[in-house]
Amino acid sequence: MPTPDGSTRGRILDAAMLRFARSGFGASVRSIAADAGVSAALVIHHFGSKDKLHEATDEYVLTWIREVKRQSIGLAAGGNLLQVLAAADQYAPLVGYVLRSLQAGGAVGREFTEHMIADAQEYTSEAVREGVLRPSRDEAARVRYLVYSSLGAMLLSVTLDPPRDPEDVSAAMRRFMDELYLPMLELFTEGFLTTRRMLDDYLLYVPDPPAGAQDPADGTPTHDEEEP
Amino acid sequence: MPTPDGSTRGRILDAAMLRFARSGFGASVRSIAADAGVSAALVIHHFGSKDKLHEATDEYVLTWIREVKRQSIGLAAGGNLLQVLAAADQYAPLVGYVLRSLQAGGAVGREFTEHMIADAQEYTSEAVREGVLRPSRDEAARVRYLVYSSLGAMLLSVTLDPPRDPEDVSAAMRRFMDELYLPMLELFTEGFLTTRRMLDDYLLYVPDPPAGAQDPADGTPTHDEEEP
DNA sequence: ACCCCGGCTGAACGGGTGTTTAGTCTGTTG
C-alpha cells in the first residue's frame, strides 16, 4: 500500500483521499486540514491550491490502484477489479474514491475504466481463444459495453441506495452482487431473447462494425472468425 | 407539456429545472433568479428556501415525466424510456434533469428508476407469455438488473465523456447507442458464455431465488429447460 | 554566533452563498 511516508504532506494526502471519498470533491480544504491535524494554510502551502491537491490525490490513488492491480494479476480475471477491491476491506477508501470519481467524471474515473477495459480486452480475447467465451462481431465494443454496464449498474445502485456509513461501501456492493448475480449469470449464459430476429435485422441494416476498431482481429462482419 | 402558466412562479420553476440540468444542483439561487429575470429574494419568497425549490422542481419534473409516459405508452416498450425521451429533442431538459438526479441520488432518480422497473416488469412478463423472452428464475431481479445496467451504462458514458454543450445530452446518448447497440443485442440473443458451468455451479451453491419474489412464475430452480 | 530557510500557524481578505429585512410598488377591497 503506497500510503506515503509519515511526512505531513503524506498525512494530508491521505486525509484528502478519505474526505473526498466520504464527502465528495466539494469537501472543504479546512475539513481536510482538520482531519490531517494541520492548518488549512499548510495544505495550500504544500499543494498550491485545492485543484492541485485534487490532482495530487488523483495521482496518488492511481498509483495505488496500479500497484494493487499488479499484485493481484489474475485474481481480477474477468475484469471484476472493483469487486476484488471491495472484497478486501482495507481498500474501502480506494473504492469510495473511485466511485466518487466515476460519479463526478474526473480523471481517475476515466483512467480507471479505460484500464479496466484494456485488461478485460486481454482476458476476453484469451477466453475466446480457449473457447469459453463466444467470439463477438466487435470485440472492442463488447468489452466496452460490458465494463460500462457492470460499472454503471454498481455505481447507480450505491448512488440511489447509499450505505448509511459512507465508509462501508463494500457492504453495499456485496448486497448488489447478492441480489443481481443470478440474473447477470443467466443473461451471460443464455441471453434472454428467444429469437434472433432483432439481431439479424440489425446486422442487415448496419452490416459494418466500426472499421477502425483498435482490435485488428476481424475484418468481416460475418460470424466465423479466424479458425486456426 | 406541463410547463406551468406564465406566472412568475412558473417561470422560476422552469429556470430552476434548466439550470439544475445544465449546472447540477449546486447552481446558485441567484443564477436561477437571473435566468428567470427576477431577484434572488423573490425565489425565496415563493419557495421558502433552496431545498424547497429543489423539491418543487423535482415534483414538477416528475409530473411532467408521468404525463409523457402516459401519452407514449407502448412507445417506451422494453423500458427504454430514456431513449424515447432523448429522441425527442423537446425533452432534452427533462433528460438532463433526470441524469443529474441519477448522478446525485435524489428523489427523482430513485422514483424514475423504480417506475422504469415497474413498467419493464409488465412488458417483460407479457413478452415471456408470448414466448419472445425466455423466462427467468427470478423475474424481479432480472428486470432490476437490466434497468440498472442499461441506465448505469448510459449515465457513466455521458459522465465520463460529456457533451460540450451540456444542453445536447441527446447527441451523447445517440452516440452511445450507435457504438454499443450491437454488443448489447449480441449479448441479449446469444449470451457470451459457451458453457453452463458457472450458472449451474451458482444454482447448486445458492439454490433459492429470493422466496418473496413477487412473480410466482416458477418455483423450481432446476434447469430443466430446453437443450441438455 | 549569526542568519536563513522551510514547516507551520492565526488572522485576515475578498468573494460567493442562502436568507432576512425593510421598503416600494400595484391592484383589490372595504
Add this chain to the structure above:
DNA sequence: CAACAGACTAAACACCCGTTCAGCCGGGGT
C-alpha cells in the same frame, strides 16, 4: 379615499469558501 395584500426588489447579514499575509518556530550552514 384609505387600508390592506401580495408581488417584487435592493441592501444588508451571517456564514463559508479558497487563498494570502505576516510572523513564529527550530535546525543546519557558514
